Amino acid sequence: MKIIVDRKNRKYVVHDKEFHTEKGVIPEEDIINATVGDVLETHMGKKFTVIEPNINDYIELMKRKCSILLPQDLGLITAFTGIGYGSNIVESGTGAGSSLLFFANIVGPEGHVSSYEIREDFVEIIKENIDGTDFNNITLYNQDVTEGFKEEDNSIDMVFVDLPKPSEVIMDAYRILKTGGFIAVYTPYVEQFQIVNIVLGKAGFKHITIREGNVREIEIKNNKTRPNSRMAGHTGYITFARKI
Numbered sequence: 001m002k003i004i005v006d007r008k009n010r011k012y013v014v015h016d017k018e019f020h021t022e023k024g025v026i027p028e029e030d031i032i033n034a035t036v037g038d039v040l041e042t043h044m045g046k047k048f049t050v051i052e053p054n055i056n057d058y059i060e061l062m063k064r065k066c067s068i069l070l071p072q073d074l075g076l077i078t079a080f081t082g083i084g085y086g087s088n089i090v091e092s093g094t095g096a097g098s099s100l101l102f103f104a105n106i107v108g109p110e111g112h113v114s115s116y117e118i119r120e121d122f123v124e125i126i127k128e129n130i131d132g133t134d135f136n137n138i139t140l141y142n143q144d145v146t147e148g149f150k151e152e153d154n155s156i157d158m159v160f161v162d163l164p165k166p167s168e169v170i171m172d173a174y175r176i177l178k179t180g181g182f183i184a185v186y187t188p189y190v191e192q193f194q195i196v197n198i199v200l201g202k203a204g205f206k207h208i209t210i211r212e213g214n215v216r217e218i219e220i221k222n223n224k225t226r227p228n229s230r231m232a233g234h235t236g237y238i239t240f241a242r243k244i
């Protein structure tokens with residue numbers, strides 16, 4: 001995949017064919033021959049730089065049909081569960097694969113991420129999104145996750161849940177987690193985490209905490225530096241708990 005970016009940080013995926021923008025056309029030959037660091041110019045003089053794509057670029061530009069986890073929440077989950085190179089992760093629902101691909105990138109070739117998605121049409125999109133990467137540490141199940149996780153008892157470092165009714169999988173998550181492993185449950189609404197909280201306690205989880213990943217972006221302008229006035233005010237609540 002080749003990604004080009006303009007001065008305003010607008011990113012585009014380009015394929016090996018002519019690229020059309022409002023500010024002109026980049027010829028097919030220029031795109032085919034372009035390598036990272038090159039500056040491509042449209043016939044109207046608009047410039048784009050070819051960049052080495054990272055996981056955030058890829059997730060931002062990939063296909064999706066549902067809301068996805070954003071970097072601030074993925075960062076929070078990573079930081080507070082301590083997952084890293086070699087971790088074994090299970091997650092559901094897969095959605096578009098944002099959290100799945102982010103975790104696959106974090107755990108690397110020595111780790112593994114299994115993900116469960118109920119919708120066949122979403123699975124087609126997720127497969128396409130996985131195929132656009134080099135990851136071979138992913139298992140995707142087209143399955144109703146409430147039928148049960150396929151993983152063995154005490155084998156998983158972190159279970160991530162992003163489902164409309166997250167409490168339905170909490171008991172089974174406890175079973176597959178190693179002692180010391182974490183569950184992280186993402187819920188947009190207060191009423192959801194209230195139920196999650198109760199079920200986590202019943203399942204035996206300890207150290208239950210709820211965190212939010214609000215990020216304030218500061219706009220830098222000449223003598224007018226201040227927080228961006230059009231920020232997302234809310235993404236979701238993340239409930240963390242540990243199997244002890």
Ligand SMILES: C[S@@+](CC[C@H](N)C(=O)[O-])C[C@H]1O[C@@H](n2cnc3c(N)ncnc32)[C@H](O)[C@@H]1O
Pocket residue numbers: 066067068069092093094095096097098099100116117118119122143144145146162163164
């Ligand atoms: C908000 S999306 C997940 C987004 C995903 N975490 C991401 O970052 O791209 C929630 C997903 O859960 C799936 N889902 C809902 N109930 C499910 C179930 N019982 N089993 C498996 N997947 C389910 C939905 O089809 C939807 O794709």
